[in-house]
Amino acid sequence: xxxxxxxxxxxxxxxxxxxxxxxxxxxxxxxxxxxxxxxxxxxxxxxxxxxxxxxxxxxxxxxxxxxxxxxxxxxxxxxxxxxxxxxxxxxxxxxxxxxxxxxxxxxxxxxxxxxxxxxxxxxxxxxxxxxxxxxxxxxxxxxxxxxxxxxxxxxxxxxxxxxxxxxxxxxxxxxxxxxxxxxxxxxxxxxxxxxxxxxxxxxxxxxxxxxxxxxxxxxxxxxxxxxxxxxxxxxxxxxxxxxxxxxxxxxxxxxxxxxxxxxxxxxxxxxxxxxxxxxxxxxxxxx
Amino acid sequence: xxxxxxxxxxxxxxxxxxxxxxxxxxxxxxxxxxxxxxxxxxxxxxxxxxxxxxxxxxxxxxxxxxxxxxxxxxxxxxxxxxxxxxxxxxxxxxxxxxxxxxxxxxxxxxxxxxxxxxxxxxxxxxxxxxxxxxxxxxxxxxxxxxxxxxxxxxxxxxxxxxxxxxxxxxxxxxxxxxxxxxxxxxxxxxxxxxxxxxxxxxxxxxxxxxxxxxxxxxxxxxxxxxxxxxxxxxxxxxxxxxxxxxxxxxxxxxxxxxxxxxxxxxxxxxxxxxxxxxxxxxxxxxxxxxxxxxxxxxxxxxxxxxxxxxxxxxxxxxxxxxxxxxxxxxxxxxxxxxxxxxxxxxxxxxxxxxxxxxxxxxxxxxxxxxxxxxxxxxxxxxxxxxxxxxxxxxxxxxxxxxxxxxxxxxxxxxxxxxxxxxxxxxxxxxxxxxxxxxxxxxxxxxxxxxxxxxxxxxxxxxxxxxxxxxxxxxxxxxxxxxxxxxxxxxxxxxxxxxxxxxxxxxxxxxxx
Numbered sequence: 001x002x003x004x005x006x007x008x009x010x011x012x013x014x015x016x017x018x019x020x021x022x023x024x025x026x027x028x029x030x031x032x033x034x035x036x037x038x039x040x041x042x043x044x045x046x047x048x049x050x051x052x053x054x055x056x057x058x059x060x061x062x063x064x065x066x067x068x069x070x071x072x073x074x075x076x077x078x079x080x081x082x083x084x085x086x087x088x089x090x091x092x093x094x095x096x097x098x099x100x101x102x103x104x105x106x107x108x109x110x111x112x113x114x115x116x117x118x119x120x121x122x123x124x125x126x127x128x129x130x131x132x133x134x135x136x137x138x139x140x141x142x143x144x145x146x147x148x149x150x151x152x153x154x155x156x157x158x159x160x161x162x163x164x165x166x167x168x169x170x171x172x173x174x175x176x177x178x179x180x181x182x183x184x185x186x187x188x189x190x191x192x193x194x195x196x197x198x199x200x201x202x203x204x205x206x207x208x209x210x211x212x213x214x215x216x217x218x219x220x221x222x223x224x225x226x227x228x229x230x231x232x233x234x235x236x237x238x239x240x241x242x243x244x245x246x247x248x249x250x251x252x253x254x255x256x257x258x259x260x261x262x263x264x265x266x267x268x269x270x271x272x273x274x275x276x277x278x279x280x281x282x283x284x285x286x287x
Numbered sequence: 288x289x290x291x292x293x294x295x296x297x298x299x300x301x302x303x304x305x306x307x308x309x310x311x312x313x314x315x316x317x318x319x320x321x322x323x324x325x326x327x328x329x330x331x332x333x334x335x336x337x338x339x340x341x342x343x344x345x346x347x348x349x350x351x352x353x354x355x356x357x358x359x360x361x362x363x364x365x366x367x368x369x370x371x372x373x374x375x376x377x378x379x380x381x382x383x384x385x386x387x388x389x390x391x392x393x394x395x396x397x398x399x400x401x402x403x404x405x406x407x408x409x410x411x412x413x414x415x416x417x418x419x420x421x422x423x424x425x426x427x428x429x430x431x432x433x434x435x436x437x438x439x440x441x442x443x444x445x446x447x448x449x450x451x452x453x454x455x456x457x458x459x460x461x462x463x464x465x466x467x468x469x470x471x472x473x474x475x476x477x478x479x480x481x482x483x484x485x486x487x488x489x490x491x492x493x494x495x496x497x498x499x500x501x502x503x504x505x506x507x508x509x510x511x512x513x514x515x516x517x518x519x520x521x522x523x524x525x526x527x528x529x530x531x532x533x534x535x536x537x538x539x540x541x542x543x544x545x546x547x548x549x550x551x552x553x554x555x556x557x558x559x560x561x562x563x564x565x566x567x568x569x570x571x572x573x574x575x576x577x578x579x580x581x582x583x584x585x586x587x588x589x590x591x592x593x594x595x596x597x598x599x600x601x602x603x604x605x606x607x608x609x610x611x612x613x614x615x616x617x618x619x620x621x622x623x624x625x626x627x628x629x630x631x632x633x634x635x636x637x638x639x640x641x642x643x644x645x646x647x648x649x650x651x652x653x654x655x656x657x658x659x660x661x662x663x664x665x666x667x668x669x670x671x672x673x674x675x676x677x678x679x680x681x682x683x684x685x686x687x688x689x690x691x692x693x694x695x696x697x698x699x700x701x702x703x704x705x706x707x708x709x710x711x712x713x714x715x716x717x718x719x720x721x722x723x724x725x726x727x728x729x730x731x732x733x734x735x736x737x738x739x740x741x742x743x744x745x746x747x748x749x750x751x752x753x754x755x756x757x758x759x760x761x762x763x764x765x766x767x768x769x770x771x772x773x774x775x776x777x778x779x780x781x782x783x784x785x786x787x788x789x790x791x792x793x794x795x796x797x798x799x
Contacts, residue, residue, distance in 0.1 A: 017767065018540050021731045221539030285751070 001025050001283045002060065002146055002186050002215040003231035004224045009034035010063075011043035016050045019059075022221040023228060026060035031076050032067075032091050040072055044079050051083040062122060064089040068097055077101065081108040081119055089148065093123030095136045102141040117143055122188075126150030127157045131172055138183045146186035148217060149176050152193070164192075164200055166207065177212035189213040195220040205230035233281045241281075244274035292669060292718055294793045302408065302429025303783055307790045312692050312724050315788035319645040322446030325489045327514065336462050336516045340374045340494070343515045344452075347490040349375065352382045353451040356488060358481035359389035359413075360456065360468060360617055364527025367456040367494050369396045370519065376405045382428075384408035386450060388439060388480040388638070389685070392416030393527055401427050410448060412436050413683035422781050423679040425797035431680075431782040433673060433795075436480065436616070437642020437649060437689035438787035443483040444639060444646075447789055453488035455481050455513070456522045460495035461503035464513025468618075469505070469628035471497030473523045476618025476627045477597075478507050482637035485512040496522045507635060529620050535577050535600065536570030540731045544700050545571050547752065548658065548729040549578030554750050555696050555743060557655045558582060562590040564610075565651075565690055566601070566658040568619045571700050573600050575658050583609045594641070594650050595686060597633070602626040605633065614650050616641045616686075642689030644787050651686075651693025659687055659725075661699045663715040666757050668722030668737050670699060671715035673784055676708050678774040678798045680782060684719045688787050691724040696743070703730040708771055709764035711735075711757060716774060717784060718793040728757060735760050775799045 006024035008015050010031045019027045029050065035043040047063060063085045066072035077088065081104070088105070090097055098121060105119050121143040125131055131154065138144045151169045155162040162168065173189065180187035189208035192201045201223055205216055209230055216227045233241070244261060248271055251259035259266055281287045288296055290308035299305055329335070337343050349355075355375075357368045368387055373396070375383055383406050385397065390409070395417040400406045402421075407428035412435060414422065422431045434442060442448035455478070459470035468478045473496055485491050485508045493508075498518040536542060552558050552575075564579065566572040577600070583590065584607075593601045594614040599622030605613050612632040618624045626633045642651050651657075662682070663671040670691075675681040691697040701710050711728070726743060728735045735757035736744050747754060755763075776796035786792040 018731065021543055022539055023543070222537070222542065 001280065002188060003284070004215060004218050004227040005062065005148065005188055006218045006221060006224055007034065007064070007191070009043075010047045011035045011039045013046060016046060017054065020054060020056045023224045024059060024218065024221075025215070025228070026062050027056060028062045028064050028089055028217070030064045032064050040066070044076055048079050048083050051080070051085055060086045062087045062089050064091060064124070067091055068100060074104075077104050078108070081105055082112055084112070084114055085119060087120035087122050087145070089122045089124055091124050091150075092126055092153070093130055093137050095133055095140045098123055098137055098140045098144065102143055105143065119143065120145045122146045122148055124148045124150045125172075125176060126153035128154070131175060134176060134179045135183070138179060138185060144185060146188055147176050147180055148188040149173060149190040151190035164194065164197070164204075166204060173208060173211055173213060180214075181212060186214045187212060189216040191217040191219045192223065193219065195222065198222075198226060201226050202230065228284070232284045233277045233286060237277050238281050238286060241274040241277035244271060245278060290791065292667075292721060292792065294718060296791055296794060297780070300430060300780055300783060300794075303432065309721070309786050309790040309792040312721050312786070315790060316644060319445060321444050322449070322487060324487055327490075335464055335514065336498070336518070338517075340371055340517050340519070341378070343492045343517050344371075344374055344378060346515055347452045347492065349378070349380060349452060351380055352384075353380075354384040354386055354408075354449060356386040356450040356453045356484045357388070358456065358478065358484060359387060359391070360475040360478055360480065361473065361523035361528050362389070363391040363393045364524035365391065365393055365456060366521055366523050367454055368394055370494070371454050372397060372400050372406065376400055376403070381405060382407045384410065386410040386448060388436070389413040389683070390416070390418045391527075394418050398426070404428070408432075410434060410439070411683060412439050413685045415681050419680040423795070423798050425777070425779050425781050427781065430780045430794070433683050433782055433784045435642060435684040435688045435785075435787040436638045436686045437644060437651065438684075438785055438789065439480075440483040440637065440639035440641075440643040441645045441787065442785075442789060443487045444643065445789070450484055450488035452490045452492060453481070453484035455485060455491060455493045455508060457493045457495040457497075458522070459497045459499055459503055460493045460516055461499050461501040462516065463501045464493055464510040464516055465501070465503045465506040466493055466495075466508040466513070467503060467505050468507060469624060470499075470503075473497070473521065473525065473528065474624050475523075475528050476624040477615040477635040479616030479636050479641060480638045481508060483639050490514050492517060494519055494522055496520060534570060535573045538570070540702055541571040542574055543731045544702065544729055545574030546578055547734060548575045548698050548700050549582060550752060551698065551727060551729060551734060552579060552656050552696065553582055554747055554752065555656075556746060557696055558586075558588060560589050562588060563592050563594070563653055563655045564590060565593060565595040565654055565656070565694070567660060568596055568598050569660060572658045572660070573598065575700065576600055576604065580604050580609060592653075594654060595690070597623040597627070599623055602633070605630070614641070642686055642693070642787065644689075644692070649689070649693060651690045654690060654694035656696045656698065657690040657694035659691060659697060659699045659720075661701045661710060661728075663710060663712050664699055664701065664725070664728055665712050665715045665722070666761060668725040668728070668757065669715050669718045670720040670722070670725060671717045673717040673719045674795055676706070676771070678716055678776060680795060684784075688720040688724070691720045692787065697724055697726050699725055699728045701728065701730060703732050703760060703764045704768050707768055709761065709768050711761040711764055717795055719784060721786070721792065728760065730760060732763050733760055
């Protein structure tokens with residue numbers, strides 16, 4: 001489950017140390033935007049040592065590297081991949097970059113004796129070109145398991161104003177969701193940047209969930225609980241799914257091929273959705 | 288001798304006397320006799336208003352060796368203690384004992400008076416800043432005596448702490464000695480710590496910057512206790528009077544701890560109608576209050592009272608109808624002062640009513656839940672809030688031990704590590720509060736329940752809370768920080784930590 005993906009500056013020892021206890025499903029240790037150029041080297045080593053020594057519990061360990069259009073990105077991969085993070089988050093992702101990183105990771109995995117393909121890739125879609133090419137980006141490596149929308153950079157690239165309401169990113173969200181559903185990977189929504197507006201965050205999460213986003217990035221630990229709640233199955237969802245499964249099991253016992261619930265026919269897609277809700281509820285500890 | 292917590296104590300301490308060792312938190316509840324009071328009656332027509340502090344000292348016939356008392360409602364903005372001790376020094380007096388309910392950094396001038404022998408003894412419930420550092424270095428002639436808030440009231444009422452002259456910093460005082468804390472430029476609210484001083488001192492002097500015509504109502508400390516009144520330009524600095532720590536933390540680690548603590552309270556079964564609660568003014572403690580508030584609102588729970596040093600946040604909960612009343616020994620901010628002034632159910636209380644174990648029942652005995660802090664806690668759940676990681680005095684019990692003993696669920700909230708040091712240790716540097724009165728420790732990485740609380744452990748058996756043994760939490764901390772080296776001390780005892788019942792729970796030795 002990647003309901004919440006929390007960015008932690010890679011150059012802040014106490015935040016890195018406390019990151020596992022903040023309740024996020026994924027911790028993104030950031031070597032890119034949060035770190036000034038003169039601290040890149042120190043942050044890389046701090047993150048490397050944290051991955052070696054800290055117990056992250058159930059949280060997914062993701063590292064956002066610098067662009068591999070620069071030397072920094074290569075150094076990040078060489079240093080970080082050797083301590084086996086769960087995934088690498090690739091800024092301003094492109095098809096070429098993902099292919100290149102896939103190869104670099106394969107080389108390192110062979111050298112270090114890791115299982116081939118064990119380090120995942122999460123492309124960060126934050127350019128107009130990346131958005132239009134997102135299908136190919138996801139297809140370019142089997143390591144890609146999720147896509148993260150970066151709306152701040154995307155709107156800057158598109159020369160449009162970013163708003164709290166987010167109407168301007170409706171197409172971007174929809175396109176990413178569509179591709180992610182088609183290719184069976186997670187669609188992670190862009191962060192909500194006002195860290196003190198929790199009502200606004202809630203609305204933004206609900207809007208993203210409504211169109212199919214499966215999780216959301218957080219830039220402040222105080223955002224995590226709301227994001228987790230929205231992207232977890234609701235109690236109503238759970239009740240409904242439980243009833244569908246019970247009705248299905250009863251139909252099976254009675255040897256019925258098709259069955260109905262509350263007067264409505266339950267077909268395969270509905271059953272699949274109910275099973276999906278139950279699985280998600282189990283994954284987040286609701287059951 | 289060894290006390291019940293295994294602390295090595297001398298039988299007799301010079302400047303203190305025979306040591307009564309701590310025997311257990313509830314071993315010394317008994318029939319007690321209160322001290323009688325020597326007072327000088329006032330005839331009709333006598334004028335109590337004097338022209339200066341010097342005149343008051345002379346009228347009170349101050350002598351070498353006297354014990355003078357102060358209260359700390361003006362906190363780090365207090366001017367009164369320094370003004371009085373300066374005048375005493377000018378009179379050439381020596382060997383004065385200062386019994387201040389708390390001493391703050393603003394009392395730094397006291398260090399010079401300690402060095403030159405004007406002041407040779409200190410009694411305090413809490414000490415921080417230059418005076419605390421000077422005491423830790425062994426500069427004070429006799430060991431400082433550290434009380435709890437309730438323990439100080441007990442000591443005064445029993446005569447263990449005899450006050451020759453009490454000085455009451457008075458935000459409003461009339462010409463016959465009626466005092467309140469809610470009016471004037473130095474309004475600080477409840478004067479709860481000053482009440483035992485006023486009732487049991489041989490002489491009582493009100494120092495005020497707001498002398499008003501008789502009668503001043505409301506009356507908190509009445510004319511029957513006050514001998515003299517002195518008007519001064521200012522008794523305190525409002526900037527220091529209001530505490531700076533009354534905001535809910537935004538620190539994610541503090542919030543995580545607070546959320547876990549609130550969940551523990553909910554799962555303990557105590558959060559129901561009639562619930563009573565106390566929390567300090569720290570950011571994490573207030574965050575616990577914020578989470579508890581949401582739970583109370585969600586479940587439509589009406590509490591009976593909140594107690595202690597009252598903050599604006601607790602006042603908000605009271606005004607929203609979440610508590611029927613507030614018991615207030617000390618207001619922490621102006622919102623609390625305003626509420627204390629205007630709400631009848633915002634009830635003042637003396638420190639004796641608050642926490643004295645030797646009266647007919649203290650308010651702390653009716654507390655369901657108390658949120659406490661710690662600088663160290665050991666695997667026996669003993670808590671240190673007296674000395675820092677370097678062994679220097681930086682606090683004291685205040686109401687810590689009183690509320691821990693009285694409440695049904697005493698929860699210590701703390702980060703597992705602070706400034707790269709583990710908070711959970713094998714043996715605390717100084718015991719302030721005995722482990723038998725602490726029920727749970729909540730950290731960002733897990734909760735430890737005192738194994739003596741079998742009932743609570745049973746209740747939490749099915750809970751999803753991250754419950755560990757305290758030893759497991761200690762190991763988690765040490766994995767991050769390593770094991771710190773032990774602090775070395777000299778043999779000299781610089782402070783005696785009295786438990787609330789007057790027994791000695793620990794001593795503080797001079798730092799190297």
